[in-house]
Amino acid sequence: MNIVDLARVRDEELVKEPVGRPSGTGARALLESIMAEERTPVRRPSVRRRAFGLAAVATLAAVLVVGVPFGGPVTEYANAAVSLKTGGNYIEVVINDPEADAAAFTEAFRAVGLDAEVKKAPVAPEDVGKLVGPVLPGDFPTGTGVTITHEDNCASAWCGKISMPVHYTGKVVFGIGRPAAPGERYATPVSMSPPPESDPLGGDKARGKRVSEVRTDMERLGLKISYLVMWQLKPDGSGGGYNVDAEHIDGDWTVADVRKTASDAVEVMIQAGPDVPPNSLPQAPPPPAATWWQD
Amino acid sequence: MGVDPGSRFEEIYGSSYGQLLGYALRRCLDPDDAADVVAETFLIAWRRLEEVPEGDEARLWLFGVARKVLANQRRGERRHERRTAALRAELAATPLVADLPGEDLSQLGQVFRALPEDDRELLALVAWERLDPGQIARVLGITRNAARVRIYRARKRFARALAAAGIDHSRAVALEGSGL
Numbered sequence: 305m306n307i308v309d310l311a312r313v314r315d316e317e318l319v320k321e322p323v324g325r326p327s328g329t330g331a332r333a334l335l336e337s338i339m340a341e342e343r344t345p346v347r348r349p350s351v352r353r354r355a356f357g358l359a360a361v362a363t364l365a366a367v368l369v370v371g372v373p374f375g376g377p378v379t380e381y382a383n384a385a386v387s388l389k390t391g392g393n394y395i396e397v398v399i400n401d402p403e404a405d406a407a408a409f410t411e412a413f414r415a416v417g418l419d420a421e422v423k424k425a426p427v428a429p430e431d432v433g434k435l436v437g438p439v440l441p442g443d444f445p446t447g448t449g450v451t452i453t454h455e456d457n458c459a460s461a462w463c464g465k466i467s468m469p470v471h472y473t474g475k476v477v478f479g480i481g482r483p484a485a486p487g488e489r490y491a492t493p494v495s496m497s498p499p500p501e502s503d504p505l506g507g508d509k510a511r512g513k514r515v516s517e518v519r520t521d522m523e524r525l526g527l528k529i530s531y532l533v534m535w536q537l538k539p540d541g542s543g544g545g546y547n548v549d550a551e552h553i554d555g556d557w558t559v560a561d562v563r564k565t566a567s568d569a570v571e572v573m574i575q576a577g578p579d580v581p582p583n584s585l586p587q588a589p590p591p592p593a594a595t596w597w598q599d
Numbered sequence: 600m601g602v603d604p605g606s607r608f609e610e611i612y613g614s615s616y617g618q619l620l621g622y623a624l625r626r627c628l629d630p631d632d633a634a635d636v637v638a639e640t641f642l643i644a645w646r647r648l649e650e651v652p653e654g655d656e657a658r659l660w661l662f663g664v665a666r667k668v669l670a671n672q673r674r675g676e677r678r679h680e681r682r683t684a685a686l687r688a689e690l691a692a693t694p695l696v697a698d699l700p701g702e703d704l705s706q707l708g709q710v711f712r713a714l715p716e717d718d719r720e721l722l723a724l725v726a727w728e729r730l731d732p733g734q735i736a737r738v739l740g741i742t743r744n745a746a747r748v749r750i751y752r753a754r755k756r757f758a759r760a761l762a763a764a765g766i767d768h769s770r771a772v773a774l775e776g777s778g779l
Binding site: 306307308309310311312313314315317318319321322323324325326328329330331332333334335337338339341343440581582583584585586587589590593598 | 604605608609612613616617618620621624625628629634637638641642645646648677678680681682683684685686687688689690693695696699707708709711712713714715716722723725726727
């Protein structure tokens, strides 16, 4: 046996299957989809946004709309569900009624020019009514990102600011947290450590503990445990990691965080020590990808 | 160049698609992730067509892009759900791909996976993509000499790791189709 045998599939086998050939159905569909893209990304005001804005304005009554003359996307929009205000590179969001229909949220985001859909996402009890995501299933300009800043001083259910590239025209799917069913995976894992400053005795002070201690605690609570091992790869503290099966985890390693991933499950995040070379552990299958935004 | 962009891209796609899909499937446990890597890589090629070199060099350029796409791919993140829908369905319906084993649990597999990522990729490019040091140099954007040295060192480290695990490595590191 040699390294060649470790290849999960070989080109000469793959080419015998239609899927391995450029003439296959999937390959053709992908080619057509790519070639349908404009080759030079042009940053210009989107005509489609204007259409969304006007359509929403025309059909809705009980809303606040602040637009710009001659059909630019509206800059402010509010209905019973949510209030939105757009700026240069951001959208301010105030969720008025998390129980409102997802369609009411969708309508508001579309009115301010986003090709958005809003869906209810399963979350931990403390995240119910909060904004989840966004998920960007389309192509996102490289070198840019989306950040969500939560505003603590909020009179409504949730206030915050989404920073994202101006004129982003791809699909955006936002979630509004709904209580997850027992055992249903949370769209947003919840950190169990460190405890909140307001309650230093609360929470699970797992950070810095040995894995074996945390494991005992979690097993006592009847929680299923998965492990995520992280390596600090760069001087700025950023790094990467992946899931690793329990059998490869040393009980003496140090826990960086414990995140609740469902009502009955936790993910123990471990900061690999200097004696564990980066990416040296066998990789376990990752947890199932979130599907709430596709349902 | 004299060829319209559409024709040129179709030519590159036609000659590299299978090998790029193979490259991605060998490195992703989930075929859906592999489909996403293929889509992202070709989309980058489409947008930066002027940068894609001619002939077989295009394939090496695509491997280099795919390597970066893989490095940036976040767990569970699918950027091209819609454009890969048919491809994913076809992959799922193809027993060769759908029934692929998970991680190789043999001793050799474990030792290989325990190597530093760069070593693994170098040895994989030799053994799986059957590239020579000059081609690997172009995939990685380094000189041919640097590629030779890195492959030599990766192979040494692999041999040492195999020896430490008690595996007879004389055949394990005999890389098929290469003079290394």
